[in-house]
Amino acid sequence: MVEKMRAMVLERLAPIETGPLKLKEIERHQIKTPNEILVKIHACGVCRSQLHGIEGDWVKYGIPPALPTIPGHEIVGEIVEIGSKVTKFRPGQRVGISPLHGSCMACDYCRIGKEHLCDAADITGESMLGGYAEYITVSEDFATAIPDSMKSEYAAPLFCAGITAYKAVAAAEPAHGKKVGIFGVGGVGHLAVEFAKINGCRVIGVSRGKNHLDVAKKVGADNVIQYGSDQSEFLSTLKKEEGLLDAAIVFAPSENAVGAAIKSVRKGGTIVLGVLANIPDFDVFSEKTIRGTLIGSRQDMHDVVRLAKEYSIGIVYESHHLEKANDVLVSLKQSKIEARAVLTP
Template identity: 75%
Template sequence: MSKMRAMLLESLAPIETNPLKLREIDRHQIKRPNEILMKIDACGVCRSQLHGIEGDWKKYGIPPALPTVPGHEIVGTVIETGPKVTKFKVGQRAGISPLYGSCRECDYCRVGKEHLCDLAEVTGESLLGGYAEYITITEDFATIVPDSMESAYAAPLFCAGVTAYKAVMASEPERGKKTGIFGVGGVGHMAVEFAKINGCRVIGFARSKSHLDVAKKVGADNVIEYSSNQGEFLSSLKKEEGLLDSAIVFAPSESVTDAAINSVKKGGTIVLATFGNIPSFDVTQEKTVRGTLIGSRKDMADVVRIAAENDLKVIYKTFPLEQANQVLMQLKQSKIEARAVLIP
């Protein structure tokens, strides 16, 4: 059987110990008639992989088994198709999001919310992950990537992009609405843009100047440094902007979530796009707190279309596949400006 290079996680450990090992493993082969085989061109690096590798998310069952190949925002070139494939031809490019598959029959799947399916399969929580040279997937769960997009540009759209888009839509964006983005990194910088496309006034919040600069670069109307002293932070916000109509939280921190809830006016909406607890909630203010999770296949296709139509800025830097440990270390240290992309 043909082999392929992959960064394999054999045991959970701090990223400082270089737990991802470059291995030669069996190359994936088409097993179902509706599958495509892709040669991976690019795979974005998501913070969720860091949490999975280091064992932070064991309580959520992530990863479900070892060994595994991480990576769930993938763009590649189709090199082989199953006999029943009609959507793709050899030579076309396709993208894969965290949503690798679903049952297609439950109440969620029937209404186009297959990402909520109890049997949904997640890319990169098995040996089918993007930190490798090849991957297979059924044609229905792969998205066509237009010729106008470079693979390294498109890859972050397939997790960061759809997560940002879905979170913005959950905030019920409207022209002139004041929306705060808490955490302007790999996901947050795209949320700034999706909110601007929808006509919102967007304020970016981050602890570091580099991330505030990213928010400005992609069109935030204002940026405010986040302070762990909530009183000081809310005072700065009220002085510069007043209270927000909505807030979207990408920073996995209870204190940030609490500050976001308190930064929104009565009757406003707070969207949580990360794991975390809600420290306190005053029901008398009639605020809505809403969770959001990646997106459906339609959401994914919409993100690719909107990115192409609006020349969406995706801020990324490429690295060789073999440097996955070092890249995740930089991510842990907040040294990645926005998104890192691995190139096999």
């Protein structure tokens, strides 16, 4: 008898308000290779990138690569079965799965520990069926152990929002006393505030909404500044309260915000982009550096979990049942999610 599982399946691209994700019973994942593990999902975080994929915003980037599919790429669950050659885990252990579901392990990037840049990487919830479901399989090499002390709903956001924030802060070259602005303090940005504080930075949270500024203060931002559409007004306030920044990290999906971030940084400073955006009005003579950032390696993922435990990082999240995925994504689209939402089967 074929075992079944519940999953929120995307069969067509459409506005999230139309409820394109459908709760279905489909064939449950089965272990197919000796090094795979079968995981019963406890929690899966909800990421804005899924919203872009579901609504068709990223078709030009090949996302999603095929339909039907199951979104979801920040997953925590319990191992219920292991392949014959698995040595790192045993049934009953909890693990997390990030967007990096697998890579070729042989290219130049994989050989130097940057497997997240592998051209043949498999992406959870895109090229591979994702976590808006009850079960998933993954190679033991691309699963990360979860400490017993971590609640699954707490840990799940670490596997995309957490590693994205961690890598973005690292790209900003943090140091004690360095002034870092976080533009867009939502599901990813609030964790970037905390990683920057761990590194001794003075952190300025920047966001349009008061609720997100309140989140920034809650997790330790030294100052917050509200951002409208008027760059001049924002820059005037910033210079008055803080002076120019040493670095800016952008998670706000707005080219206006990207432009403001570039202008907010002193000459020779660094701007890290965690969003897809054109780069407006860049003055090459200011010797500023603009960097992109993309999730992270398996070692980065281990480091994120270690730091979350060591520093008791405060993850602001709310939990919802799996079948409410459409409603949760609508709330995310309308900026009604305080920081991160998590689905539980």
